Amino acid sequence: MKVSAVITLKKDVLDPQGKIIQQALDGMGFKDINEIRQGKYFEIDVKENDPKKAHKIVEDMCKKLLANLVIEDYKIIGIN
């Protein structure tokens, strides 16, 4: 199954990269932006065919390697 996960900085953590992108877009004429935050996206193709188990496996991966839980949140956004 292909599981999609997203890792984002926690709400209270500054995102300088997002800020820079916002400034760049502003300079290109996109003036009406409140905020941009950048994160990481993973598409993980696991051999497991049970959606619940696949979800669990990817959640484990996020906790153990992909996300730094001190400053980041993970979310599994799709399984198929």
Add this chain to the structure above:
Amino acid sequence: MKVSAVITLKKDVLDPQGKIIQQALDGMGFKDINEIRQGKYFEIDVKENDPKKAHKIVEDMCKKLLANLVIEDYKIIGIN
């Protein structure tokens, strides 16, 4: 509105970063992975309140700055 967009490498483009993450996870005991591909995730908060227009604005941003359309695809995955 908050629009979420994902930028991924096109299918035929090698993703060495994803490969390395896969190897790292393999070394940690996650043996049953077919493939991992990494991408970028953007959460863009625009002042526009019409979902269709917000979608259009973010699509424009992806085309003009966020994605390199030669090697990357973009997808808008959520609006709220």
